[in-house]
Amino acid sequence: MADTEKKSLADRLGLKVHSGVGNAGWGRTLFAGVISFVYFFPVLWIILTAFKTHNDALAIPPKFIFTPTLENFVSVFSRAYSAGAVAQDTGFALYFFNSVFIAGTSVFLALAIGTLAAFGFSRYPLRGNDTYLFIILTTRMLPAIVVIIPIFLMFRVAGLSGTYIGVILLYTAFNLPFTVWMMKSFFDELSPDVEDAARIDGSSDRRVFFKICLPQVKAGLAATAVFGLILTWNEFLFALLLTGVDTRTVPVAMAQTIGGDIGVRWGLLAAIETLFLIPVIVVTFILQNHLLRGVTFGTVKR
Amino acid sequence: MMKVWVVYPLRVAFASVPAALIVSALAITFLPPSVSFWVSGAVSAFSAFLFVAYAWGRHAGGLLVAPAIALLFCMNIFPLLWSFGLSFFHYRANRLAPPRFAGLHYYEKVLSDPVVWDRLQVTAKMVVLTVSLQMVIGFLLAMLFAKQFPLRRVLLILVLTPMMLSFVAVGAFFRYYYEPTFGLVSQAVRVFTGEPYVLLQSAAGATAGIVFADAWMWSPFVMLLVLAGLVSVPKYLYEAASIDRISHWRRFWSITFPYVRSLLMLALLFRTIEAFKLFDVVFLLTEGGPGTSTETIAVYVYRVSFQYFKTSESAALAYILLFTVIVLTNLYLYFANKRNRT
Known part of the structure; x- marks a missing residue:
């Protein structure tokens, strides 16, 4: 086909099409760069503070140019609690491990259970399907504070508070609604033809699920896992009330590092947050294209 | 011939209810609480499982869905019902006294309590301010990022970072920025006025501080949604508009905005639902x-629940909160469905 035929009327008339989308040059980069920098500034300041000494962090006027130090990162993991005392292990290595372990396990469980459920909801819809889905969504929309009282009581009675199992089960339930909705939206999109063909050829339901459907939603699985991770990673209220000394996650430990206003070691706090932020940023960068779908429970597709 | 699946599980499911009740009653009477809890939990989960399996009948679907429903039942629905029950009893979580029946006492108390209405007003004010600020900032950011330009991906990540921060860090560091002597805000103001600027000490200042922190954190979210709307506008509409020489203003209102509107509603x-639950940032x-x-x-x-330990009162209060959120969720689903249909 000739190229001219593909051109739109507007192009052939030589009119300039003003639309919200399209290409813009380096001028836009400069403008967006300035705006992004202003927007990013509070985060940048946290990262800068992580490399400052205590005096630099409290300097008046604020210091933009300073000699960077790694002292804060060292004292995240081991520091002396009073002047002259021997440096002690702060347990942050354990807290980081807890965060990774709890978030990882609960996301994995939620993914395993939720994907099955999503497949069920998507392929075997029955009367009341929407009601079940609605109930599932509502549990995610609940203010955490509503369920936390009975969960607190329940965990105390069952001896679950302060254990890994308790927190992991809770976070799994916390991630489930999101996983189900998101995976359902991925399963709904698959073409039924391939499945039908496989069924006609005599494949069992299980085979259809594992060999045909699951490979097609790999990207969805990855995106769901990552959003679950981000949600669980930063969760604070449940962790505050339900984790014990050994199972504490980083946000709780961070909150306990704060204390008063003047006495706060801002550099230290900044170092914790900087370390804590790295995995999330990396993962977000890789999955940027799935981001929108994730934050809206799969209801909006790009 | 009737299929076994059709009759059999329902009868079993119904039979499992009294069985579950008897087993849990026995367990509660004879076993220590930490054991009986698990016994009755397992029995009721099993019973729920049977019903769900039946609901999907002959399909394997029931078995697929059941584990998810069972877990949600144990971790969400069951605590929810428990706290609903508690709201009708006099009970304090830090006392050993057994619960006494109170009827609607706590609902009456909560609904006639001026303190509650005051807190609701504070919340409403906060929700309106922060959500409208987020909408405006998010929309402007989306307009900025709608076009392709060099380094867009990197800059987008910079803008999205606030959303990925933990609440603790946002709370703590905004306190650091607002601090009167060495905080950044105060120092920036001092350059102009010569006086340290104390933000968090007045009611209006503290509200502004929270609203600003929250809006900063969540505007990128609005931006993502609006961006999706802007990208979905078909190009030929803009071409037609430029052929008709329509003004920029009119083009925005009659082409761009209708495509973004439903996403903006979403x-x-x-954000309203989330802002209604605003806790972490305020608390920190x-x-x-x-x-x-x-x-x-x-x-x-x-x-009320964890400092005064008025467990029943907080349960009643939580239910009023829950009701509001469910109404909002319903609205949300209505709009989500409407969008998927178009």
């Missing part, structure tokens, strides 16, 4: 102060 509802930034001027309803419920 963002609005999502001002702890509700000065006085109680920034104490949102979520913070108040937290105080």
